[in-house]
Amino acid sequence: MDSALFVHRLHFAFTATFHYLFPQLTMGLALLIVVLKTIALRRNDPKYHEAARFWGRIFGINFVLGVVTGIPMEFQFGTNWSVFSRFAGGVIGQTLGMEGMFAFFLESAFLGLFLYGEKRLSPKAHWLSAVAVFVGSWLSGYFIIATDAFMQHPVGYFTAADGSLQLSSFWDFVLNPWAGWQYAHNMCGAAITGAFIMTAVGAFYLLSGKWTEYGRIFVKTGVIAGCLFSVLQIFPTGDGQGKMVAAQQPVTLAAMEGLFQGRTDAPLLILGQPNEQEGKIDNPLEVPGMLSMLTYKRWNAGVRGLDAFPKQDWPGNIPLLYYSYHIMVGLGTFFVAVMVVALFLLWTGRLFHARWMLWVLMLSAPFPYIANTAGWMTAELGRQPWLVYGLMRTEDGYSRLVSAGNGMFTLLGFMGMYTVLGILGLFLIRREIERGPLAESESRSGLHPAAEAR
Amino acid sequence: MAGLWFWIVAVMVAAYVVLDGFDLGAGVIYLFAAKTNDERRQVLRAIGPVWDGNEVWLLAAGGTLYFAFPRLYASSFSGFYLPLTIVLWLLILRGIGIEFRAHIENRMWQDFFDVVFSGSSLLLAVFFGAALGNVVRGVPLDSTGYFFEPLWTNFKLSSRIGILDWYTVLIAVLALVTLTAHGSYYVALKTDADLGRRARGFALLCWPLQFFLTVISLVATYFIRPDIMTNYAKHPIGILVPIVVVVSLAVMLWANPNGKEKLAFVASSLYVTFMLVGAAFALYPVVLPARDHQYDLTIYNTAAGSHGLSVGLVWWTFAAVLAVSYFAFVYRKFRGKVQAGEGHY
Ligand code: HDD
Ligand code: HEM
Ligand code: HEM
Numbered sequence: 060m061d062s063a064l065f066v067h068r069l070h071f072a073f074t075a076t077f078h079y080l081f082p083q084l085t086m087g088l089a090l091l092i093v094v095l096k097t098i099a100l101r102r103n104d105p106k107y108h109e110a111a112r113f114w115g116r117i118f119g120i121n122f123v124l125g126v127v128t129g130i131p132m133e134f135q136f137g138t139n140w141s142v143f144s145r146f147a148g149g150v151i152g153q154t155l156g157m158e159g160m161f162a163f164f165l166e167s168a169f170l171g172l173f174l175y176g177e178k179r180l181s182p183k184a185h186w187l188s189a190v191a192v193f194v195g196s197w198l199s200g201y202f203i204i205a206t207d208a209f210m211q212h213p214v215g216y217f218t219a220a221d222g223s224l225q226l227s228s229f230w231d232f233v234l235n236p237w238a239g240w241q242y243a244h245n246m247c248g249a250a251i252t253g254a255f256i257m258t259a260v261g262a263f264y265l266l267s268g269k270w271t272e273y274g275r276i277f278v279k280t281g282v283i284a285g286c287l288f289s290v291l292q293i294f295p296t297g298d299g300q301g302k303m304v305a306a307q308q309p310v311t312l313a314a315m316e317g318l319f320q321g322r323t324d325a326p327l328l329i330l331g332q333p334n335e336q337e338g339k340i341d342n343p344l345e346v347p348g349m350l351s352m353l354t355y356k357r358w359n360a361g362v363r364g365l366d367a368f369p370k371q372d373w374p375g376n377i378p379l380l381y382y383s384y385h386i387m388v389g390l391g392t393f394f395v396a397v398m399v400v401a402l403f404l405l406w407t408g409r410l411f412h413a414r415w416m417l418w419v420l421m422l423s424a425p426f427p428y429i430a431n432t433a434g435w436m437t438a439e440l441g442r443q444p445w446l447v448y449g450l451m452r453t454e455d456g457y458s459r460l461v462s463a464g465n466g467m468f469t470l471l472g473f474m475g476m477y478t479v480l481g482i483l484g485l486f487l488i489r490r491e492i493e494r495g496p497l498a499e500s501e502s503r504s505g506l507h508p509a510a511e512a513r
Numbered sequence: 514m515a516g517l518w519f520w521i522v523a524v525m526v527a528a529y530v531v532l533d534g535f536d537l538g539a540g541v542i543y544l545f546a547a548k549t550n551d552e553r554r555q556v557l558r559a560i561g562p563v564w565d566g567n568e569v570w571l572l573a574a575g576g577t578l579y580f581a582f583p584r585l586y587a588s589s590f591s592g593f594y595l596p597l598t599i600v601l602w603l604l605i606l607r608g609i610g611i612e613f614r615a616h617i618e619n620r621m622w623q624d625f626f627d628v629v630f631s632g633s634s635l636l637l638a639v640f641f642g643a644a645l646g647n648v649v650r651g652v653p654l655d656s657t658g659y660f661f662e663p664l665w666t667n668f669k670l671s672s673r674i675g676i677l678d679w680y681t682v683l684i685a686v687l688a689l690v691t692l693t694a695h696g697s698y699y700v701a702l703k704t705d706a707d708l709g710r711r712a713r714g715f716a717l718l719c720w721p722l723q724f725f726l727t728v729i730s731l732v733a734t735y736f737i738r739p740d741i742m743t744n745y746a747k748h749p750i751g752i753l754v755p756i757v758v759v760v761s762l763a764v765m766l767w768a769n770p771n772g773k774e775k776l777a778f779v780a781s782s783l784y785v786t787f788m789l790v791g792a793a794f795a796l797y798p799v800v801l802p803a804r805d806h807q808y809d810l811t812i813y814n815t816a817a818g819s820h821g822l823s824v825g826l827v828w829w830t831f832a833a834v835l836a837v838s839y840f841a842f843v844y845r846k847f848r849g850k851v852q853a854g855e856g857h858y
Contacts, residue, residue, distance in 0.1 A: 123612040126565060127605040131598075133575060137590025138597055141659065144590075148583020149817040153825065156580030159573035160832035167569045168839035171562035172846060179846050223583075225818030458591035460661035469598040476605060483609065487616050 066466035067139045067457040072439070073470065076432055077477050078132050081125030083431050086200055086246065087253020088118050089193040091284060095276075096189045100182060110276050111189070112177075113496040114257070117488055119174050124484050126167075128477070133159075139466065140446075143456030147447055149225040150216045150232060151206045158202035166195030200249070201242055208238035210447050211438065212307050224450070240303055241438075244296035247288045248434060251394060252427040254285035258401075259424035260492055262417040270495045275411055278420070282405050286398035293391050298353070304441070305354045308448065310368040311441035314377045315384040316350060321364035325350040333381050338366075374443040383436035390430040397423060514823060515816035516798065518581035521829065523793040525577055527786045529570035530641070531695075534785060535778075536560040536567055538696015540607065540634025541689070544627060546700065546711040553627060557611060558851040559703035563843065564611060568604070573836070580825055584658065584815035585800050592652060592660040593644065596676050600640050607633040635689065642688025646681030649734060649741075649792055650674075654803035654810065670737060674804070680737055687726040694719035695785060698769070698778040703851055709774075716769050716777070724762060727788075738802075741795045754791035757783055 092114050099107030133155065136144050169191035177185050209216075215232030216224045226232060261277025264270045305312045313321070317328050319338040327349030331340040351360040365373060374380050397419060404410035410417075442448060446456040539560055547553040579586045590597060610630030614623050653660045653674065665675035677685075697716035701709050734741055745751040764780035767773075796802065801810040816822065 119612070120616075123608055126568075127608040130568075130572065130604055131601045133572060134590060134597060134601060136579065137586045138594050139591075141587035141591035144579070144587040145584050145658075148579055148586060149821055152576075152580030152583050152586075152817060153821060156573075156576040156825065157828060157832070159569065159576035160829060160836060163569045163572055164566070164832070164836040164839060167566040168836075168843050171566060171843060175562045176846055219818060226821035226824065229821075229824045458594070458659075460659050461591055461594045465594060469594070472598065472602060476602060480605070480609065483613060487613065490616070 063463040063466060064454050064457055066463045066470060070139055070466055070470045071135055074131055074473055078128040079435060080428060081121050081128060083249040083252040084121050084256060085125050086196045086249035088114055089196045090250055091253050091257055091280060093189050093193045094280060096186045100186050109496050110273055115174055116491050120484060120487050122170060124480055139458055140456050141458040143446055145223060146451055147224050149223055151209055153226060154202045154206045158199050162195050162199035162202060166192055200246060204242045204245055205233055205235060205238040208235045208241055211442055212237035213447055213450055237303060240296060240299040244300050247292040247296055248431045250284060250288040251292060252431060254281045254288060255423055255427045257281035258285055259421045262421040265411060266417050273496045279405060282398060282401045286402040289394040289398045293395060297391060302354060309363050310372055311374060313363060313365045314374045314380050315437060315441060317381045318362060318364040319366060321362060321367050323361045324348040324359045325362035333378050335377055374441055376440055380437060380440040383433040387430050387433040387437060390426050514819060515812040518822060519797060519812050522574060522578050522581060525570060525574035527789045529574050530789060531782045531785050532567035532570055534692045534695050535699035536564045537634045537638050538692040539700050540631050541638060541693045542697055542715045544631045546715055547708055552708045555704050555708055555851050556700060559700060562847050581817060581822060582800060582815040583817055585810055588659055588810060589801055592662055595664050596640060603633040603637045638689045638692040639685045642685035643676060643681045646684030647676060648801060650680055650737060651802035651804045654808040656808060680733055683730055683733055687730050690719050690722045690726055691785060694723055695781045698781050702774040702778050705850055713769055720766055744795055744797060751794055754787050754794060757787040
């Protein structure tokens with residue numbers, strides 16, 4: 060591979076993957092904070108107010124990291140992918156522009172009010188600012204997904220005389236059917252991260268016997284939300300994504316599933332290692348006919364394998380794509396299992412004393428991050444070799460005049476910078492968890508939270 | 514249509530510089546004007562609830578630029594690859610400097626983030642100035658519509674130019690002084706006692722520098738690009754620009770020692786806006802001049818398709834009204850001098 064191309068791809072992949080570690084928690088927590096604030100307001104319960112304040116502090120740290128790693132993403136379309144930007148900017152500029160104008164303004168303006176303005180606002184207005192932050196972050200999610208969806212499945216464009224893509228229908232582009240499923244699935248994924256993190260912190264408090272009242276609130280809220288979104292993640296949203304990929308990117312589906320030869324009654328592969336040299340799967344463990352069933356609702360439906368497509372249209376890194384996809388699906392199944400059991404225990408009133416389950420919930424915290432990252436790797440690796448599906452190849456999109464050396468320089472810089480950011484972020488969040496829900500109001504203003512909440 | 518978008522982007526950039534400019538400037542004087550921990554927290558509290566929103570103007574201006582002039586975005590961002598990446602690193606450092614300092618009450622921790630915040634603010638002001646200098650001076654575009662500039666060559670305006678040469682360094686220093694003054698007026702407006710007095714002192718020190726650098730840079734600009742006067746000659750309304758600049762400088766000089774903090778800040782905002790509008794007016798319809806003028810990027814050869822641009826006008830107008838109303842609301846809520854014990858800074 061051309062080394063400049065490789066550097067630019069790695070540059071984008073690294074920064075995007077790192078960036079997305081933060082927005083998923085932002086978007087998930089934004090929703091759960093609204094839930095906590097709503098309960099607090101309706102029941103006039105100072106504990107829920109304090110719970111919202113506690114998560115607001117963690118949200119704040121996470122948000123800063125999301126912002127500072129997000130700004131480079133926006134710039135990179137121009138710095139590293141300038142030929143792509145010239146080609147597709149006339150279309151995707153719409154959503155990137157709208158994201159800034161509609162979502163980021165809303166989010167950042169009201170986050171300041173939510174975090175620092177509680178004393179200057181009425182409780183209702185403070186609740187409203189939490190809602191505005193939620194709406195802002197979920198809107199920003201939509202615009203960026205719609206941008207990505209155009210790259211996966213371009214619609215609403217025409218090719219202008221100079222060869223660039225230009226907008227032909229705003230609504231076709233913004234309401235890209237691909238974006239619908241992708242958004243629903245992705246947002247459920249973000250809600251899962253939020254729910255698992257909230258649950259894990261609650262489980263930690265219950266297990267260590269600290270802040271147990273808050274621990275119960277967190278576990279309860281987290282488990283209910285976690286169960287709901289884990290189920291939605293698989294059906295209908297994951298299923299919908301899969302059908303869409305089967306219809307629009309059949310070669311991607313074949314690579315994701317490790318299906319080298321097409322066949323009727325295609326099996327669903329649970330385990331096994333793709334062996335590209337021999338075009339087969341080593342050590343397969345499979346459910347016969349299941350893939351045909353899942354994609355086409357018939358046990359004996361024919362599914363096209365990689366052999367049905369010219370090799371130059373295959374995704375470049377089939378093993379990584381295959382593993383990413385299987386990790387995502389495997390973890391998705393695990394999430395449903397864990398959350399259904401936890402919800403059952405909660406229902407029957409045993410969860411808060413079932414220490415083994417609390418351990419499981421606490422230790423599950425990293426998995427949603429892995430699943431979300433694996434999901435994005437599936438989407439992005441599966442799109443290869445196309446940058447804009449069927450229209451522009453990845454090797455044609457990068458900035459020609461930015462040499463591999465200059466790209467490497469900034470990539471290494473980002474790697475160093477992000478390592479420090481990651482450590483700092485983990486350290487500060489761990490510290491907030493250690494200090495617990497009441498720490499802020501006690502140490503900083505000396506007021507009892509109930510008095511402060513008015 | 515493309516002409517309208519030119520002015521929309523120009524005004525958004527000016528809004529960014531006016532808004533984020535004051536918190537950058539506050540960062541520049543931070544280490545010197547705010548001596549005690551209490552004073553430092555006051556400065557941070559004055560900018561804390563708004564700096565992120567201010568920075569969004571950069572993103573929104575960038576997004577709007579991408580939307581309206583994708584070719585310009587592609588050429589300029591890849592051409593300015595190195596300085597832009599450094600700007601990104603500085604923005605990262607600055608963001609965490611502001612936000613992470615307050616999390617731990619420890620002298621070493623806070624000293625560290627104080628320097629991170631102040632140093633990155635200063636360098637950002639310099640880089641933004643240099644960027645403006647590059648856009649006015651012109652870049653080595655060729656027939657492909659792309660270029661790549663190293664950070665510096667030999668500081669001369671030779672055929673092999675870099676981001677930094679004597680002219681762009683001059684503009685960078687002007688930007689640094691301007692934003693330092695701008696931030697000082699803001700700090701003076703938002704705080705009182707010793708801190709407010711010191712901020713006013715800084716603004717007073719900046720004024721003569723700002724005045725002389727303004728004059729020198731205008732002469733230098735005319736010297737390297739005499740064609741800068743064409744638009745002013747063609748459209749007499751352009752005369753408004755130097756008038757506002759001179760008047761706002763005079764108002765700053767008068768208002769600051771007389772305790773009219775708000776007036777001084779408004780004048781400084783006008784100065785910043787009109788300096789930028791003046792530059793945009795001179796360039797129009799060129800958006801990125803080439804050293805060899807046949808390769809100039811103009812609004813005509815960089816704009817997106819006309820359907821996209823007209824659809825955009827609808828949502829942009831709607832979003833801009835919303836955005837301005839959030840800002841009005843937020844600034845109203847946080848108006849007045851900062852109070853003690855509020856927020857987490
Ligand atoms: C918590 C995270 C998470 C979990 C548990 C799952 N997913 Fe997922 N998936 C994502 C998080 C995610 C994601 C990060 O949201 C992706 C990446 C891009 C996108 O839009 O969504 C995604 C993409 C994605 C795609 C599109 C790939 C492409 O565009 O080429 C498919 C077909 C699935 N998922 C299917 C599933 C199925 C059948 C699951 C059942 C268990 C599943 N996902 C669980
Ligand atoms: C709207 C959002 C996104 C857009 C528009 C986008 C766009 C791109 C672009 C332009 C590239 C470089 C070209 C290429 O190699 O294909 C890329 C690669 C990549 N992106 Fe994304 N991306 C988005 C979101 C994400 C996220 C959130 C992640 C990670 C969690 C991610 C992971 C990757 C990876 C792993 C690659 C490397 C693929 C490869 O090199 O083969 N992307 N994406
Ligand atoms: C690869 C393309 C991407 C680009 C260009 C991008 C751009 C940005 C930018 C500029 C910011 C900072 C906003 C601010 O200052 O408030 C940001 C934050 C954010 N991004 Fe991304 N982003 C990308 C991928 C994603 C994806 C895939 C998602 C989720 C679906 C996402 C969701 C968010 C959210 C919710 C925020 C605000 C909250 C936070 O910062 O934690 N982004 N992004």
